[in-house]
Amino acid sequence: MKFAKLLSAAFIGISTSSASADGIKLYTLDCGTIQVSDMASFDNKGRLNGQSSMLKVPCYLIRHAKGDMLWDAGFNETMVDNPPAKPNGAFLASMTVKLTDQLAQLGLAPSDIEYLALSHWHPDHSGNAGLFANSVWVVNRAERDFMFSDAMRAANSDYAALETATTIQFDDTYDVFGDGTAVITSTPGHTSGHSVLLLTLEKAGAMLFSGDLYTHARGREIRAIPTFNVDAEQTIKSMALFEQIAIDNNARVIIEHEKTHFDALPKFPNYLK
Numbered sequence: 001m002k003f004a005k006l007l008s009a010a011f012i013g014i015s016t017s018s019a020s021a022d023g024i025k026l027y028t029l030d031c032g033t034i035q036v037s038d039m040a041s042f043d044n045k046g047r048l049n050g051q052s053s054m055l056k057v058p059c060y061l062i063r064h065a066k067g068d069m070l071w072d073a074g075f076n077e078t079m080v081d082n083p084p085a086k087p088n089g090a091f092l093a094s095m096t097v098k099l100t101d102q103l104a105q106l107g108l109a110p111s112d113i114e115y116l117a118l119s120h121w122h123p124d125h126s127g128n129a130g131l132f133a134n135s136v137w138v139v140n141r142a143e144r145d146f147m148f149s150d151a152m153r154a155a156n157s158d159y160a161a162l163e164t165a166t167t168i169q170f171d172d173t174y175d176v177f178g179d180g181t182a183v184i185t186s187t188p189g190h191t192s193g194h195s196v197l198l199l200t201l202e203k204a205g206a207m208l209f210s211g212d213l214y215t216h217a218r219g220r221e222i223r224a225i226p227t228f229n230v231d232a233e234q235t236i237k238s239m240a241l242f243e244q245i246a247i248d249n250n251a252r253v254i255i256e257h258e259k260t261h262f263d264a265l266p267k268f269p270n271y272l273k
Contacts, residue, residue, distance in 0.1 A: 020180075020181065021202040023064075023065055024062065024199075024273060025272070026062055026273070027060065027062075027063070027106070028059075028265040029102045030058065030059075031072075031077075032075035032093060034054070034055040034057060034124065034257070035052075035054055035091070036053045036090055037087070037090045039051045039090075041090070042219060042224055042226045042227075043224035043225065043227075044224075044232065048219075053216055056256075056258070056262040057074050057125075058074070058256055059073055059099055060072060061103070066178075066179075067177075068113045069114065069138075070117070071118075072118055072125045073125060073128040073129040074099055074125070074127055075095050076158050079093065080098050093124070105268075106269060116129065116136070117139070117184055117195075117197070118143075119194060119196065120190060120195070122212065123156075125211070129159035130157070130160060136166045137166065138167075138168045138176055139170075140170060140171070140184075140193030141171050142186075143192060143193025144167070146192050146193065170184070172186050181199065181200045182200075184196070184197050185198065185245065187238035187239075187242055188231065189225075189229055189233075191230055192231075195211060196242055198251060203273055204272050204273065205252065208252070209256060212226075213235070213242055214239075215257045215258075216257055
């Protein structure tokens with residue numbers, strides 16, 4: 001398996017004239033929920049002050065002829081057995097079903113997943129990442145550098161096992177399967193190496209997954225920049241790039257935390273193709 005992964009990785013980057021989306025399946029898995037009592041921190045101009053929201057935490061399984069890829073890994077599934085006793089400030093996280101149990105419904109274990117890619121390191125996106133240390137980890141170089149900086153190495157154990165995983169690092173864009181169907185693009189600002197995913201399906205067409213560049217639909221409308229983003233200027237540039245990618249590919253935008261977008265996708269174990 002490991003040799004096959006490395007051999008596949010060696011050919012990534014060979015472009016084709018058009019995406020070959022035949023047979024690709026997209027599964028939307030439930031990897032948690034965040035109830036936010038005050039969205040104030042999600043906009044540095046104060047336009048969301050006092051507003052509440054329910055944010056979904058999805059994981060996406062992409063089944064491709066060249067292998068399976070997990071995009072974002074949700075909250076650590078131990079939360080199912082040990083839910084938070086109280087909110088963390090304005091945030092109350094919850095999780096009702098484990099990622100591994102959902103994969104098992106498809107006859108899969110974490111060791112069966114060929115590729116792992118995270119939009120960024122935050123714990124609602126990387127909580128189960130350590131379970132996929134046998135996968136090939138596709139990661140923005142700046143993001144990985146930060147994730148395994150001295151301070152972060154000491155503070156975070158959810159993804160610690162990825163430090164020795166087979167890793168493919170990129171700076172700007174990366175074509176995971178080498179056929180244009182799953183292209184990851186660097187969109188820094190939320191974190192130093194935040195990325196988004198453009199996925200092309202046979203029938204559904206192009207879909208652009210936002211990571212946390214936008215955290216909810218209203219945030220996209222007003223171009224809200226969270227106060228906790230690492231670089232506001234980079235965020236603005238990344239938003240412009242994201243919107244251009246959406247236009248150029250006539251892509252359906254999926255804001256990952258937006259509950260209406262989550263609910264509009266087929267309910268697991270159904271899939272989109």
